[in-house]
Amino acid sequence: xxxxxxxxxxxxxxxxxxxxxxxxxxxxxxxxxxxxxxxxxxxxxxxxxxxxxxxxxxxxxxxxxxxxxxxxxxxxxxxxxxxxxxxxxxxxxxxxxxxxxxxxxxxxxxxxxxxxxxxxxxxxxxxxxxxxxxxxxxxxxxxxxxxxxxx
Amino acid sequence: xxxxxxxxxxxxxxxxxxxxxxxxxxxxxxxxxxxxxxxxxxxxxxxxxxxxxxxxxxxxxxxxxxxxxxxxxxxxxxxxxxxxxxxxxxxxxxxxxxxxxxxxxxxxxxxxxxxxxxxxxxxxxxxxxxxxxxxxxxxxxxxxxxxxxxxxxxxxxxxxxxxxxxxxxxxxxxx
Numbered sequence: 481x482x483x484x485x486x487x488x489x490x491x492x493x494x495x496x497x498x499x500x501x502x503x504x505x506x507x508x509x510x511x512x513x514x515x516x517x518x519x520x521x522x523x524x525x526x527x528x529x530x531x532x533x534x535x536x537x538x539x540x541x542x543x544x545x546x547x548x549x550x551x552x553x554x555x556x557x558x559x560x561x562x563x564x565x566x567x568x569x570x571x572x573x574x575x576x577x578x579x580x581x582x583x584x585x586x587x588x589x590x591x592x593x594x595x596x597x598x599x600x601x602x603x604x605x606x607x608x609x610x611x612x613x614x615x616x617x618x619x620x621x622x623x624x625x626x627x628x629x630x631x
Numbered sequence: 632x633x634x635x636x637x638x639x640x641x642x643x644x645x646x647x648x649x650x651x652x653x654x655x656x657x658x659x660x661x662x663x664x665x666x667x668x669x670x671x672x673x674x675x676x677x678x679x680x681x682x683x684x685x686x687x688x689x690x691x692x693x694x695x696x697x698x699x700x701x702x703x704x705x706x707x708x709x710x711x712x713x714x715x716x717x718x719x720x721x722x723x724x725x726x727x728x729x730x731x732x733x734x735x736x737x738x739x740x741x742x743x744x745x746x747x748x749x750x751x752x753x754x755x756x757x758x759x760x761x762x763x764x765x766x767x768x769x770x771x772x773x774x775x776x777x778x779x780x781x782x783x784x785x786x787x788x789x790x791x792x793x794x795x796x797x798x799x800x801x802x803x804x805x806x
Binding site: 494497498501502505553554555556570571574575577578579581582585 | 667668671675676677678679680681682683686700
């Protein structure tokens with residue numbers, strides 16, 4: 481495989497780590513919410529756990545189809561103690577936005593690849609939807625002041 | 632005996648110090664601004680982690696972000712970085728030049744404590760290094776004698792330094 485091909489595998493490994501780490505954050509986050517807010521947002525975080533895990537798995541499949549074994553590097557230690565929903569959703573937005581940026585950065589580098597380009601393009605769409613979903617959730621429940629949407 | 636709690640109370644965590652140093656390093660190539668992706672790559676962690684950690688540094692007033700999510704050190708953050716870098720050099724110099732610790736180990740150890748020692752301890756270490764390298768006969772003699780000195784423990788395994796328990800034994804048996 482060319483050097484650029486190996487770089488792309490590295491990038492895919494990093495993307496998989498983003499998704500897997502986000503999954504663990506969401507898994508942990510919902511249990512830190514207080515009772516009322518837990519009831520409001522537990523389902524939201526549960527869906528996010530499933531979605532990020534699915535994304536991590538689909539990236540792992542792409543790495544395997546390129547003839548490599550996925551490498552997962554995560555360095556995560558999540559503190560205990562209750563958290564307000566406002567802070568939890570703020571964190572979720574940060575994480576999703578970073579994942580979206582990572583997919584967008586990779587897109588031009590896989591341009592022309594019959595498998596990877598449509599895959600990454602689809603992930604950009606899905607992540608964009610997810611960022612919007614979080615924003616909508618926040619808006620509906622009126623829990624956090626949002627930063628202006630990027631132009 | 633509550634000194635250990637000082638470690639927890641330290642405003643600048645080890646992770647925080649490395650994030651600030653990474654912003655400084657990446658930013659040096661781009662007019663002070665750094666991308667989250669480059670910081671993540673340098674620290675070998677995810678963008679998500681960097682982004683979350685930056686929130687704390689931003690709250691402390693050490694970093695600033697722009698509308699494109701680029702990051703740079705604030706004037707206050709630059710002072711923190713310079714202080715950390717200075718302490719790293721001071722500690723490493725002390726470990727290498729005075730204690731004779733091999734450079735790779737001195738690099739690791741200085742990295743671990745650079746953000747933990749107080750400014751006043753850092754200053755005193757610099758003064759001590761200045762004294763030792765001043766060229767004065769007494770400091771030359773002191774350094775020469777220390778380098779030639781090999782600790783020999785008494786039969787009792789206690790001495791004035793260890794005061795009841797042999798510290799060298801403790802270190803040897805440490806995990």
